[in-house]
Every structure is written in C-alpha cells, then in structure tokens.
Amino acid sequence: MGGACGVTRSSRTQIGSEPSSTQRAQGLRASGSPRLRYDLEISPDRLLGRVCAEGFRPQRFETLNRRCQFRFSAPMLEPDGEGCAQYEVQLRTSTRRFFGGIDDVLVGEHALALSQAALFLRPNRIPNNTEIRVRSRVSEGWRLVSPWPEENDELQAGPDGLRRLTTFGLVSETMPVRQLEVAGTALTWTRAGELAVPDDELERWLTQRIADVAAPVGDFPVERLVILLFPSGGGPSSGVRFGLVRRGGGASVVFFLSPRSPMSVLEDDWVITHELSHLLIPGMTRQDRWAAEGFATYMQEILRARAGRISEQEAWIHLVEGFERGEVRRRSETLAASSERFGNVSRIYWQGTAAFLEMDIALRRQGSSLLERVRENGWRVSARDQARSSESVFRALDGGEAGIITEIGARYASSRNFPFPRAMLEELGVQREPPRVRLTDEAPLAPIRISMTARD
Ligand SMILES: [Zn+2]
Numbered sequence: 522m523g524g525a526c527g528v529t530r531s532s533r534t535q536i537g538s539e540p541s542s543t544q545r546a547q548g549l550r551a552s553g554s555p556r557l558r559y560d561l562e563i564s565p566d567r568l569l570g571r572v573c574a575e576g577f578r579p580q581r582f583e584t585l586n587r588r589c590q591f592r593f594s595a596p597m598l599e600p601d602g603e604g605c606a607q608y609e610v611q612l613r614t615s616t617r618r619f620f621g622g623i624d625d626v627l628v629g630e631h632a633l634a635l636s637q638a639a640l641f642l643r644p645n646r647i648p649n650n651t652e653i654r655v656r657s658r659v660s661e662g663w664r665l666v667s668p669w670p671e672e673n674d675e676l677q678a679g680p681d682g683l684r685r686l687t688t689f690g691l692v693s694e695t696m697p698v699r700q701l702e703v704a705g706t707a708l709t710w711t712r713a714g715e716l717a718v719p720d721d722e723l724e725r726w727l728t729q730r731i732a733d734v735a736a737p738v739g740d741f742p743v744e745r746l747v748i749l750l751f752p753s754g755g756g757p758s759s760g761v762r763f764g765l766v767r768r769g770g771g772a773s774v775v776f777f778l779s780p781r782s783p784m785s786v787l788e789d790d791w792v793i794t795h796e797l798s799h800l801l802i803p804g805m806t807r808q809d810r811w812a813a814e815g816f817a818t819y820m821q822e823i824l825r826a827r828a829g830r831i832s833e834q835e836a837w838i839h840l841v842e843g844f845e846r847g848e849v850r851r852r853s854e855t856l857a858a859s860s861e862r863f864g865n866v867s868r869i870y871w872q873g874t875a876a877f878l879e880m881d882i883a884l885r886r887q888g889s890s891l892l893e894r895v896r897e898n899g900w901r902v903s904a905r906d907q908a909r910s911s912e913s914v915f916r917a918l919d920g921g922e923a924g925i926i927t928e929i930g931a932r933y934a935s936s937r938n939f940p941f942p943r944a945m946l947e948e949l950g951v952q953r954e955p956p957r958v959r960l961t962d963e964a965p966l967a968p969i970r971i972s973m974t975a976r977d
Contacts, residue, residue, distance in 0.1 A: 555648045557683075559641060564660035565633055565691060566613050572642055573605040577651075579644030582606045585683065586625055586638040598642060608642050612691075625686075627775075629713025629751055631693040634775055636686040636767070643683040653678040653770070659691070666690035666698055666711055668747040668771030670904060679905035682770025685804065689773075690749045703728045705740030712750040717757075718784050723750065726787055733828035734797040734820070737977065738896040743800055744903070747773040755779035760786040764796035768804055772902045788830075791839075795821035800902055801895050802914055808861040809911035812930065815873015818843065819881070819891075826974035833974045837951050837958045840874065844946075847871025849939040857934040868939055875942050876933040880918070882945070883925045885969045894918045894926075 555576035562569040572582060584596040594609035612626055612633060627634040637643075655676040659665050668687045669676040690711055692698060697720055698711040710727055718726075727748060735741035755762055759779035766774045774796050778787075798820035805813045819840075826836040847867045853859070860869050881891040898917050915930040916923055946952070950964030961967065 555651045557644065557647075557651060557653045559653070559655040559657075561640065561655060561657040562660075563640075563657055563663075563665060563691060564612075565628075565663060566611070568610040568612055568640065569607070570610070570640070570642065571605060571607045572644075573603060574600060574644055575604065577644075577646075577648050578604060579646060581645050582608075582642040583645055584638060585636075585641065585643055585686070593642070596642075606642060610639060612639060627713075627751065630715070631696045632711065632713035632749070632751075633691040634713065634749055634751060635689045635691060637683060637689075637769060638686065640689065641683060647680045647683055649680055651680045653680070653682050662694050664692050664694060664698060666692050666709055666747055666749070668745060668773040670745060670771065677904065678770030681906050682904065685767070685769030685906075685908060687767040687769040687771055687773045688747070688749060688765070688775050690747065699724060701728070703731045703741065704735035706731065706735075706743050707745045708748065709745070710748040710750065712752070714752040714780060716750065716752060716778070716780050717782060718787065722784050723787075726784070727793075729828075730793045731797060733824055733830070734794060734801065737824070737827065737892040738801060741797075741800075742899075742901050743772045744901065745771055746800075747771070749773065749775045751775055751777045752780035753777035755781070757781045757783060758786055761790045761792040764792045766796040766799045768800070768902050768906060770904050772800055791821045791825065794825050794830075798824060801900070803900055803909045804906060805911055805914060806908045807863075808857045809914075809934075810860040810863065811856050811869045811873040811933070812876070812911040812914065813873075814870045815875070815877050818870050818874040819877040823881075823892075823973055827976055829976065833971070834958060834960060836974055837960060837970075838956075840878070841946065841951065841953055841958050843867075843871040843874060844941055847874075847939055848941050852937045855935050855937055856939075872933065872936070872939040875939070875945070876929060878942075879933075879945060880926050880929050881973060882949070882966065882969060883929065885972060887925075890972075891918070894920070 553576055558573045558575065560571045579600060582598045582600065584593055598606040598608060600606050613628055625636040625638040656674065657665055667676050667689050669678045669682060692711050696711055698709065700707065700709045708731065710724070716723065731741050753762055756779060760782045761776050761778045763777040764774060776793065795817045798817040799813060801820065802816055822836040822839050825831045826833055847870060849865065849868050854864065856872055859865055877891060884890050884894060911930055911934065912927065915927040918926045948964060948966045949970040950961040950967040951970065952959045952961065
C-alpha cells in the first residue's frame, strides 16, 4: 500500500459471483427498485469486496470516510461495464485508537468493531429507494455480528445504511455471542476481550438496563440491537468509560469499559442508560445534537430514578451539577450553532437537558408527560431510518401540530446564553445546597417533580 490513503490500483482475483444475466438486464433496464449488491470476504486482516449497482448507474464508488484514514486499495473507483467495482481494505492497519477518533475500525483482543466505512465502498449517489443486499464469507474462527437484519443469508438495509454509520463486530469464536429477547427487542451481545464480570451477570445487567428504558414506553423501540462490550483499559473504578450508539441501517451500541471493573461499579453506571435512551426518539441532524443529547441526558437521570437505581435526590444532584457545568452567562453563539460545530460540549448537553426538563414540566401541567408522548408516537428504529430535524421531532411530541414543545425547542435552539435555571428548579422545590440539593415538597410544582422520578 502506498501513496495518500494507501492508494494503489491493483487488479485482484475476482470475488463473489458474476451478476446473472437477469441482474444484468435489470441494470440495463434501470427498472424496479435500485439495488446495491455486495459480496464480502472478511478476515481480521483483510477485506475483499465487490459491489454491483443494479437499476441505476453511479459515476463512481467511493469511501464513506472522507478523511481518508483507510487502507482501501482504491478509495474511488469507476464502475466497470457491469456496474461493479472491486476493492480491498487492510483492516488491522486502519486502526485508530479510541478517544482519538473512534470511527471506523477498532481492534480489540478478540474482536474488531467496524463501521460501514470499513466494509463498503458506496456509489457517489444513492437513489432514495435503494435496497442494499450483502453476502459475506468470514474466515474460519470468526463471526460477523451485524445490526442489519438478515434474510436468506443476506444482510439487508435501505439507503440510510450507507448514509449513517452503525457498528458491526468481527468476533473471534473464542468470545461468546449471545442472543436473547428483551422487552420486545432481539438483543445480540458480545465482547471483544476478557472482563472481570462473568457473562451471566453482564447479561443480567444489560437486560435490566434495557428493561429500565423500555418500561415507560412499552417495548424497547428497536427490533434488533447489537451491543459490543469493548475492554478499554482503566482501573476497577473506571466502569463504563464511553458509549457509542449508532443506527445506520440497524441499531448498535459499543460500550468501552474497564476490564477490571466489578459488578458493583457497573451497577452505578449511567452511560448505558444514556446511550439506550437515544434510541427512544428518532436520530437527528448535526445542528440538533443539543436536542438528541439533551433528551438522553435528561432520561439517564429520570429513568434510573424511576427504576430505583438512584434516589430522587441523587437524580436532582446530577441535574443541578450538570446545569452548573453547562452554564454560559455571557452572550455567545446560539445553541444550534454550537451544536453544529460541536463547540461547548457541556453547554450542548446540559442546556439541552434543561430544555427537556422544561418540556416535561409543560406537558405534566397538561396532565401528560414527555415519556407518554414518546410512547404515543411509537417510534421504532428501522433499517430505513433517515435523520430528522428537531422541529419535526418536537412537532410529533406536540401531537402533530406545533405547540408548547415546538415553542420551547425553538427558544432553546436560538438562545445565546444559558443561565443556571434557578427559577425553574425553585418552582419544582429543588434548592442548591452544595454538595447536595434540598428537595422541598411545599414548592408549587413539587407534585410534578415527584411524579417525574416516581415508579409507575
Ligand atoms: Zn449521547
């Protein structure tokens, strides 16, 4: 591999089957729904891929990762006469350390976490009704764990499968891959190395947290969910250090956790509840990151308190401390602008959290609640999801027509500072008394505060 991005043009042995004459005819007729067919041959070191476009004609195939950190045989290829192209990816040498930019290839001791950017070249243009079909052969001793649904030995996705990322696992057969049904979701979980906690206990922990998030809305809103536990260094008290939820074509969560943490530390974790909560509402665009993160951050406290994992007071301590960290006193850029460039991260998360707290109060004053509106919408993560705007999500939470949620959302998106929301907290009966908070039940909205964290 030489040159920028490891680019070399190389002719390789053909892999995958030649398109049949029927497939070829479809390609030439450009009729029916457009399809992309992939044939992959995967080993932990190297992936050989062949992609064919049917029913449409791309000008070129290119990598999903524009930053070009991949060892593709060629990051850009013109389709041949059949509308196909072949490529090769050096997987292990594409590694980047996490925290530096967790993107597309992570190498663990016994598994690789791969995004679509490591598996596929995609056409420069993907028609909106494109169906993606993938056949894969994995080298002996390894398995591909996929968040995309599988039918007739083919993985399937819609166009969003190549527009937004999710995480696939290439897992050694020495690791367990467990499948079970939890709260209406087909969960597959595995790990990339050894952990201090036995698998049965890990499984109980995962299923309980999924059930906590699902409880107020009925089922967990995902047909299939892949969870990959990734040992990532750290001491016994480090616990879950980071989580990454993605849903391009199917939902996945990677948890980076200390291999040395005992169950008692994992029991105290909030990251898992946060990441799973993201899936309760649709994925949103970049400038709406404040809304996505605000929702998940609010829910990580509310849902844990409702499930009895933390007390009501602990939940409010976390919220108050978060609002303090996110505070922006002076006039600054708007929250939406800050989200777009992922500027002040504390502000994005915690001002977003304050927005959802205010929305929940407003809905509860009307006898409803944020979780009730989420449940009424019945959102499900599907293989055909598209990122949505926060406005469309707020309107849906309003019940279809712009109302109080839309109004609060617009006000927060365009706000240029974030003063500590003292008045709102005082009405709820939450007073700062560092290092704790004092909860008073005489405050006007105390019944609303109590109902937020109460078990159903
Ligand atoms: Zn998040």
